[in-house]
Amino acid sequence: MPSFVTHALFAEDSCEKTFGSARPFSNRDLPWLILGAQGPDPLFSGIKRQPAGAEWGYRIHRGGFGRVASALAGKARKLRRESSADAAAMTAYALGFATHAILDRTAHPYVNYFSGWVDPSSSESEIYRFTHPFLERIIDMMMLADRRGLDIGVYDCNSRIPPRDEQLRLLPPLLSSALKTSYNDAATDETLEEKVANALRDDAEFSALISPSHSDGMAKAVEMEQRGELPQRVLGLFYPPEIPPGDFMNEDGSGWIDPRFGGEKRRESFVELYESVLGDAVIAMKSVMEGDPFDCLGDGDLDDGSPKDKGGKFLYSDPFNLSPIIDGMYKAVSQRHQ
Ligand SMILES: [Zn+2]
Numbered sequence: 001m002p003s004f005v006t007h008a009l010f011a012e013d014s015c016e017k018t019f020g021s022a023r024p025f026s027n028r029d030l031p032w033l034i035l036g037a038q039g040p041d042p043l044f045s046g047i048k049r050q051p052a053g054a055e056w057g058y059r060i061h062r063g064g065f066g067r068v069a070s071a072l073a074g075k076a077r078k079l080r081r082e083s084s085a086d087a088a089a090m091t092a093y094a095l096g097f098a099t100h101a102i103l104d105r106t107a108h109p110y111v112n113y114f115s116g117w118v119d120p121s122s123s124e125s126e127i128y129r130f131t132h133p134f135l136e137r138i139i140d141m142m143m144l145a146d147r148r149g150l151d152i153g154v155y156d157c158n159s160r161i162p163p164r165d166e167q168l169r170l171l172p173p174l175l176s177s178a179l180k181t182s183y184n185d186a187a188t189d190e191t192l193e194e195k196v197a198n199a200l201r202d203d204a205e206f207s208a209l210i211s212p213s214h215s216d217g218m219a220k221a222v223e224m225e226q227r228g229e230l231p232q233r234v235l236g237l238f239y240p241p242e243i244p245p246g247d248f249m250n251e252d253g254s255g256w257i258d259p260r261f262g263g264e265k266r267r268e269s270f271v272e273l274y275e276s277v278l279g280d281a282v283i284a285m286k287s288v289m290e291g292d293p294f295d296c297l298g299d300g301d302l303d304d305g306s307p308k309d310k311g312g313k314f315l316y317s318d319p320f321n322l323s324p325i326i327d328g329m330y331k332a333v334s335q336r337h338q
Helices: 004-019 027-037 041-045 054-062 065-081 087-115 123-128 131-148 164-182 192-210 217-226 270-276 278-289 323-336
Strands: 256-258 262-266
Touching: 004 027, 004 087, 004 131, 004 278, 027 087, 041 054, 041 192, 054 065, 054 192, 065 087, 065 164, 065 278, 087 131, 087 164, 087 256, 087 270, 087 278, 123 131, 131 270, 131 323, 164 192, 192 217, 217 323, 270 278
Parallel strands: none
Antiparallel strands: 256 262
């Protein structure tokens, strides 16, 4: 997942390009587009409340995305036919959701190459714990400044998505029924709706904790990490206090290669990657309104679109030196609380 902001910007830009002023939902429903744009990512947070829902964050990323997107589009269409009061909200959600895979598949090779990853067989690779989401947070800050002229401190992710009670009213039944039509074992899981609801509740807590507007979030998270309630190196999931120096967007085109498949050196900057797939998002959005988004999204994984569980290992990387920046955040927290 490129993280929250970049997905939100991508959905907004795709929507503008697709519909212009003829958007099929009003400003009031815009938060549903932003939440939909996060795709299955909010489910990743579902680790505390039981039965837990995090598994579905991972599974949808590994394969089956197109079927879920198709089910959501079908549900939104049905609500429009019935002139339901929730039709516009669910249409916005399905439109945003469809864009998630497109940005993930395009950005992930770049992010994996430049962030590195933990290889369980090598203790040295521990320095890459959470460097993937951390690079995405930095990219978020740079994209927000670049495309909207905004600072992350004033963006407030949580106020841009629907209120949690509205999410809990609409999403558990919607997502669990989409999962049930998309995965065989989900069809018989009677706790699925509860799992989705629990994940959304966990996500609400976690998003509030890591929000840049939470003045004491990092200190709280470090305490929770020490108590074993949050994973180690959890500060890698936070936005750094300011954009660190470095060519994180590959503006000087120094080059990177596909972490799974190697091959030709690629020179695109992050912004170029982002812009290169806005056209694909337009096609996906049109298919949500009329047609079937499965046709353009398919079921491949969200790392690069490889068939389910067939993508193979990551092999190539040249990571930015991100771990010392995360260390610096730990140091700043401990100094502030001495
Ligand atoms: Zn994702």
